[in-house]
Amino acid sequence: MPQQEAEVTSQQFDQPATAEPETPEVEVQQSAAQTGPELDPGNQNIFNQAAPSQAEFDELKAAYDQLKTERDQLVDRVARLQAEFENARKRAERERQDFRDFATGSVIEQFLPVLDNFELALKSSGSAEQLRSGVELIVKQMEDVLRQLQVIPVPTIGQEFDPRHHEALGSIERDDLPDQHIAEEIRRGYKIRERLLRPALVRVASNPKQTSE
Secondary structure, three states: OHHHHHHHHHHHHHOOOOOOOOOOHHHHHHHHHHHOOOOOHHHHHHHHOOOOOHHHHHHHHHHHHHHHHHHHHHHHHHHHHHHHHHHHHHHHHHHHHHHHHHHHHHHHHHHHHHHHHHHHHHHOOOOHHHHHHHHHHHHHHHHHHHHHOOEEEOOOOOOEOOOOOEEEEEEEEOOOOOOOEEEEEEEOOEEEOOEEEEOEEEEEEEOHHHHHO
16 A cells, blocks of 8 residues: 555656646736727827927027017007108198198289279279279289289180180171181180180181181
């Protein structure tokens, strides 16, 4: 009996070592579940990007402050230019008004003596002939003033009718004037240099001899 036990014991030591028992499939799945799903390679860039350093942050802030300062300067410059433009417009308007007042005053000043003579004529107690002579002198004086202002009358009597300078109020038969020539002047027209101030109101001659021919 003791010999058999010894053999059994030696057989036990002579047997090769058995491999470790395999981990059940359930435990492997649990281990995989505990580790969690693998990260998407595309999402790993989020974690790989480092936060900006303090130097980079300061540089960005300095650039922002510079842009803000330039923006404020441009806004202030635009406001100043707008104010200067408005002041220039008002100044130009005042200058135009002053020039008109000066020109008007210069013209009126030349007509004041004419007005004085009219008032003297109204106060006169002379005869009708004397009054007429006085009015004729006043008209001549006024014509002299207009001539100094480069204002001249539009030629009418005997002139060919010109719709650019004349306005016809009718026609009259005249055999001593060519057809379509001015026979009568109803209201005198005037022009300053070459610019027409107002047309002359006239009647045009209708020559029956020339019309029949």
